[in-house]
Amino acid sequence: DTGVSQDPRHKITKRGQNVTFRCDPISEHNRLYWYRQTLGQGPEFLTYFQNEAQLEKSRLLSDRFSAERPKGSFSTLEIQRTEQGDSAMYLCASSLLGFTDTQYFGPGTRLTVL
């Protein structure tokens, strides 16, 4: 069990650029979640996948955000035309299928939009 990994750990970009983050879940986990955490706040749910199907998206996830999980393994989160308000820590978590199963979080990707 190597845990949830995220890449990159830090990303600095200029406003208007596109960025893509990757999350590798724990290998046998069917569910994968994305959360966003801004300074001084708790994480906020963005979206989640069960295998390759995206089952729910938060209204926080504007049209500039897209997430994929091809083949039900790793996931990518892309932000198009970044804005300064997108600056945050993007967290990925994974879990098994049961509703009581723990979500294990990765270390996060810190995005800074200049």
Next chain:
Amino acid sequence: AQSVTQPDIHITVSEGASLELRCNYSYGATPYLFWYVQSPGQGLQLLLKYFSGDTLVQGIKGFEAEFKRSQSSFNLRKPSVLWSDAAEYFCAVGAGEYGNKLVFGAGTILRVKS
């Protein structure tokens, strides 16, 4: 909608003293409740969780929490704090159809005086 309130932004305790971190939730049915800890540069780590049954839940690192339905509370406690417990603590409630979408409070930063 489900929500979580952590009334204390910062708490400072002396090493060896007891600790209680407060958490109040808003949820119509029986809630799924969690406490996570986040250390700088580390991912969120689950301390304990409550789904049903005994209202006093034991977790890792000597932490426990008590679910009180009448007060809509799920306070985290530890009888004797260590210097290494300094971190940010988040209470969360499971939301959505399957309770697997976590709604977090804003967090409480714990400082430990040696």
